[in-house]
Amino acid sequence: MSNFKQEAVPALKSTTKAPSASPGSNAPKPSSSSDAHLGDGNTMSAAARRRAVVPIEQAILHMKQGTVLFKFGRSGAPELRIFALSTDCKSLQWFSKRGKPSTVSLLDLKEVRVGQHTPVFARHNRQDLSHLSFSLILPGRTVDIAAKYAQELKFWTTGMM
Numbered sequence: 001m002s003n004f005k006q007e008a009v010p011a012l013k014s015t016t017k018a019p020s021a022s023p024g025s026n027a028p029k030p031s032s033s034s035d036a037h038l039g040d041g042n043t044m045s046a047a048a049r050r051r052a053v054v055p056i057e058q059a060i061l062h063m064k065q066g067t068v069l070f071k072f073g074r075s076g077a078p079e080l081r082i083f084a085l086s087t088d089c090k091s092l093q094w095f096s097k098r099g100k101p102s103t104v105s106l107l108d109l110k111e112v113r114v115g116q117h118t119p120v121f122a123r124h125n126r127q128d129l130s131h132l133s134f135s136l137i138l139p140g141r142t143v144d145i146a147a148k149y150a151q152e153l154k155f156w157t158t159g160m161m
Contacts (some may be wrong), residue, residue, distance in 0.1 A: 002070045005016070005087060006070060009043075015095075020100065021150045024098060024099045035063070037091050051118045052153075054154045054155055056158060056159065058155075059154070059155045059156070059158040059159035060085065060089065060159045062159070063083075063084065063085035063155060063156060063159045064075055064085045064086075064087060064089075066082050066083065066084035067082070067083060067084075067152055067155070067156075068080050068081070068082055068083075068148065069081060069083050069094075069146065069147055069152065069156070070129070070145065070146040070147075071083075071094060071143075071144070071145060072120050072121060072124055072126075072144040072145065072146065073120070073144075074120060074123070075123075076128065077124075078114075078124065078138055078146065079097070081094040081095060081096070082095045083145070083156075085159065086103075089106070090105065090106055090107055090137070091103050091104060091105050092104050092106055092143070104136070104138060104143055105138075107158075108138050108139050109136060109137070109138060109160070110138065110139070111136075111137040111159055112134060112135070112137070112157055112160045113134060113135045114133070114134045114153075114157055115130055115131075115133055115134070116129070116133045116135075116144075117135065118131075118135045118137075118142045118144055119142075120135075120142060120144040121133065121135070121144055126146070129146040131150070132146045132147045132148070132149070132150065132152075132153050133145065133146040133147075133153075134146075134147075134153065134156065134157055134160075136160065
């Protein structure tokens with residue numbers, strides 16, 4: 001298992017703001033993983049969160065709630081998007097800054113590739129996000145994503161595998 005750093009993502013050279021779910025929007029409210037709580041009410045230290053193994057059930061629940069991640073496209077700067085796993089776990093949906101959904105079926109998922117090993121990532125030259133990046137390899141396309149924190153990467157890569 002890779003050893004991930006727990007650190008904030010360096011600022012992107014973009015004026016894109018995190019998408020917000022409007023009252024009539026279908027976008028889920030993103031969850032916050034900044035405070036990991038133990039069952040007895042104590043908060044885990046940052047070092048304990050880095051070492052923690054994410055149970056698959058917890059990862060899937062977290063993914064269904066939706067989180068804000070960086071989406072790398074074929075052109076332009078990476079953009080913050082709300083990503084959410086469907087309730088039946090068969091598709092992944094993300095939302096534009098206006099709340100318009102895009103969806104891919106996970107039934108055809110071939111591979112979850114951790115790191116920046118796709119042509120899309122090669123065009124962006126964001127090696128500072130390499131330790132937080134992963135790609136969903138699908139027939140004819142990739143969905144290239146970077147988490148904001150190592151814990152988010154663990155949730156998403158554990159839940160997708």
